[in-house]
Amino acid sequence: MPEDQMPLTLQQAVGRSGKSEKTLRRWIASGRLVAHKVGEKAADPYLIKPADLDAAMGSETAREWQLEDQIYRLDSRVVMLEAAVEELQDLVESQTQIIEELQRQRSAPPPAKKKATTTRRKTSTSKVRSRKPLDGYG
DSSP: OOOOOEEEEHHHHHHOOOOOOHHHHHHHHHHHSOOEESSSTTTSSSEOOOHHHHHHHHHHHOOOOOHHHHHHHHHHHHHHHHHHHHHHHHHHHHHHHHHHOOOOOOHHHHOOOOOOOOOOOOOOGOOOOOOTTTTTTO
16 A cells, blocks of 8 residues: 555644644544544544545635635735825825915915006197087187
8 A cells, every 4th residue: 555545643644734633633523534443442543544634634725725815815905005095195295285385375475566557648739639619609
């Protein structure tokens, strides 16, 4: 029998799976992990086929991958949100500066008004007509 098909003791299965003995015993009790008990007593050892351990771990590994994928997606969202927050903070700072400048302009005294100069229209005397009385006097 090839070595990868040799049954494992519970301790060997713990080492191969990285799970605790308590977890593997729970899996055996729930039927998730198929194991063959050697002897009749509660303290007697279990023998576990590597394929059965791999099958039980497969669902655990898939769940771990799902969790890792969720963590990755959440990390990505956090990075995007942090970038958005930074951009919004820059916008707030820019708007604050604009508001402060407008408030300074509003509270500053108005500039002194220049005296308006009026220009008179010059009329030449040659173009001025003499008026004749309308009622015949004159």
